[in-house]
Structure formats: C-alpha cells, structure tokens
Amino acid sequence: MLKISLIIGAGGFLGSISRYWLSLYVDKNFFGAYPFGTFSVNLIGCFLLGLIYAVADKEQILSHEMRFFLATGFCGSFTTFSTFSYENQILYQEGEWGTLTAYITLSIVIGLLATFGGVALGKLY
Numbered sequence: 409m410l411k412i413s414l415i416i417g418a419g420g421f422l423g424s425i426s427r428y429w430l431s432l433y434v435d436k437n438f439f440g441a442y443p444f445g446t447f448s449v450n451l452i453g454c455f456l457l458g459l460i461y462a463v464a465d466k467e468q469i470l471s472h473e474m475r476f477f478l479a480t481g482f483c484g485s486f487t488t489f490s491t492f493s494y495e496n497q498i499l500y501q502e503g504e505w506g507t508l509t510a511y512i513t514l515s516i517v518i519g520l521l522a523t524f525g526g527v528a529l530g531k532l533y
Contacts, residue, residue: 411473412473412476415473415476415477415481416476416477416480416481416484417481418477418481419476419477419478419480419481419482419484419485420481420482420484420485421481421485422481422482423481423482423483423484423485423486424485424486426482426486427449427453427485427486427487427488430445430448430449430452431445431446431448431449431488432445433445434448434449441499441504441507442507442510442511443492443495443511446488446491446492446495447511447514447515449486449487449488450487450488450489450492450515450519451515451518451519451522452486452522453483453486453487453488454487454519454520454522454523454526455522455523455525455526456478456482456483456486456526457479457483457487457523457526458522458523458524458525458526458527458530459526459527459529459530460475460478460479460483460526460530461475461479461527461530462526462527462528462529462530462531462533463530463533466530466531466533467533492511492515495511496508496511496512499511
C-alpha cells in the first residue's frame with residue numbers, strides 16, 4: 409500500500425507541475441474572459457487518460473504500478489475539474505452567461521471527444 413501511494417504521489421507531483429506550466433503558458437498566449445489554460449489542460453488530460461487505458465487494456469504493456477503512476481497520479485493531478493468548477497462559479501458571479509455556457513458545454517463535449525480520440529488512437533497502437 410505504501411509503495412502504490414508513493415508511485416501515485418510521484419505521478420501526481422509531475423502532473424501538477426505539468427498542469428501549472430502548461431496552463432500558465434496558454435493563459436499568457438490567449439487573452440479574454442475564457443479560461444483557455446484550464447480548458448486546454450482538461451482536454452489534454454482527457455485524451456491522455458483515454459490513451460493510457462486503451463493502450464494498457466489492448467497490449468497489457470503497462471504494469472499495475474505504471475497505470476497507477478500515469479492514470480491516477482499524473483492524469484489525476486494534471487486535469488483540473490476542481491479549478492474548472494471554481495472558474496465557472498466566478499463566471500456565474502460576474503454574470504458572464506455566454507462565456508459560462510460556452511465553457512461548460514465545450515469542456516464537456518470536446519473533453520468526451522478527446523477521450524474517445526485517445527481510446528481510438530490507443531486501439532490503433
């Protein structure tokens with residue numbers, strides 16, 4: 409149990425740092441009320457999680473430890489739906505109805521499509 413916890417923690421460390429740097433980069437390059445940094449991190453995280461599970465299930469090439477490291481640790485800390493929820497609450501408070509609706513709808517719909525894409529690509533592997 410301790411070994412798995414450390415494996416997940418190591419993946420989480422890398423995922424959260426990757427999330428921070430990617431989100432910072434995207435936010436500096438895209439302006440406006442729409443939270444592009446979080447949006448891009450969520451889409452990439454959904455895609456990666458789908459890809460990881462599809463490859464692991466198809467080829468049995470990932471050990472249980474590596475699955476914990478990548479899926480639970482890295483992707484679990486890389487994706488940012490808690491931040492997503494908070495940012496939507498801010499948009500709601502500020503009365504940004506169009507941005508709020510677009511952000512929720514696009515995040516869910518394109519996030520699902522990204523996951524399907526990751527699974528489809530993983531099955532081609």
